[in-house]
Amino acid sequence: xxxxxxxxxxxxxxxxxxxxxxxxxRAFLAVVLLxxxxxxSIAMTANIPRTSTYKILEKxxxxxxxxxxxxxxxVFKAKNIYEIRKNFSKNLDDLFEKLTDLNELLTERGLPxxxxxxxxxxxxxxKMKEVLNSAERYAxxxxxxxREIRQELGKEIESALSRNVxxxxxxxxxxxxxxxxxxxxxxxxxxxxxxxxxxxxxxAAPDLSACGYTDNPIxxxxxxxxxxILTTRKT
Numbered sequence: 001x002x003x004x005x006x007x008x009x010x011x012x013x014x015x016x017x018x019x020x021x022x023x024x025x026r027a028f029l030a031v032v033l034l035x036x037x038x039x040x041s042i043a044m045t046a047n048i049p050r051t052s053t054y055k056i057l058e059k060x061x062x063x064x065x066x067x068x069x070x071x072x073x074x075v076f077k078a079k080n081i082y083e084i085r086k087n088f089s090k091n092l093d094d095l096f097e098k099l100t101d102l103n104e105l106l107t108e109r110g111l112p113x114x115x116x117x118x119x120x121x122x123x124x125x126x127k128m129k130e131v132l133n134s135a136e137r138y139a140x141x142x143x144x145x146x147r148e149i150r151q152e153l154g155k156e157i158e159s160a161l162s163r164n165v166x167x168x169x170x171x172x173x174x175x176x177x178x179x180x181x182x183x184x185x186x187x188x189x190x191x192x193x194x195x196x197x198x199x200x201x202x203x204a205a206p207d208l209s210a211c212g213y214t215d216n217p218i219x220x221x222x223x224x225x226x227x228x229i230l231t232t233r234k235t
Contacts, residue, residue, distance in 0.1 A: 020060075020188040023048045027056045028065050028078070028188075036069065036077035088190050092205060096212060115214045124204055124211045125152050128194055131213075132156040135165045135196040140227045142170040144189040144206070150178065157181070170227060195224040 020028065023046075030046035031037065037045075043053040057076050060066045064087050069075040096117060118127055128149075132139055133156055141157075143149050146169065150157070157178050161167055167181040170189065177183040192204040201220035204211035214220055 020065075020186075023052065023056050024060055025186070025188050027053065028060055031057075031060075031066050031076055032078045036075050038073045038075055040073070042076065089206075092191060095203075096205070096210060115212050115216075115219065117210065117212055119210045121208050124202075124208050127211065127213055128153055128202060128204070129156045131194050131196045131200045131202055132160055134200060135160050136163075137197050138166040138168070139197070140168045140170075140195045140224060141193070142186075142189060142227045143192040144172055145192065145208075146171040146175040146177070148208075149192065150176070154178070168227075193223060193227055195220060195227060198224045 026046035026048050027042055030042045034041060034045060039053045039057060040050065042057065043050040046053075048056065057066065057068070061068055061076070064079065065084060066076050066078050069077065118124055132153060139160055141149065157167060161178065161180045167178070168184065169177055169181050170184045170186050171177065172187045172189065173185050190206060192206075192208065193202065194204075195201045198221045199217050200213075200215050201223040202211050202213050203223065214223075
């Protein structure tokens, strides 16, 4: 269990890099719009508490979204958008590599796999359908590509709703949501996550070319908690 907790902690760090809180997103967009600016100007533009702004900006800098210029007061500016995208792609690649290493470690020890890596868009979509069809109580979907997910998994989502399964969706603004589903808006999503009843979970690459899948309740509940953070955290 000690080894498991250590691996779980390391994997958790990757999940934390794939989304911003509401205040972090506001601050980041303000920095992009202002170009280079002070915390006070950023707080005013983003409409966030001045007392929290410096801490938020430090967190964004730590995660690689912005950079700071020394001075009095300190000035913050956004990193190149393509550099940010490159860093996020690398983080996602590192996550899948970590999951693969964990699988190999468990196999060497003669233990059953906890996380399965699935390659190929069609296979990923089939596994997503399976997870949604298995839902009995609730399912949570977090995705930057809701239009594509609805097109591919629309029948499965409707079927779940017809079975009185509670569907919660985290998606960017201006993307239509199936009638009957709860919606939470987030414009900083990178990967697509699906969790069913806290017992099955998927995290997929942005282009759905690969995914990590688990039916281990501990890991699934961990990803479920991560998605719930996207729906509740405001600071």
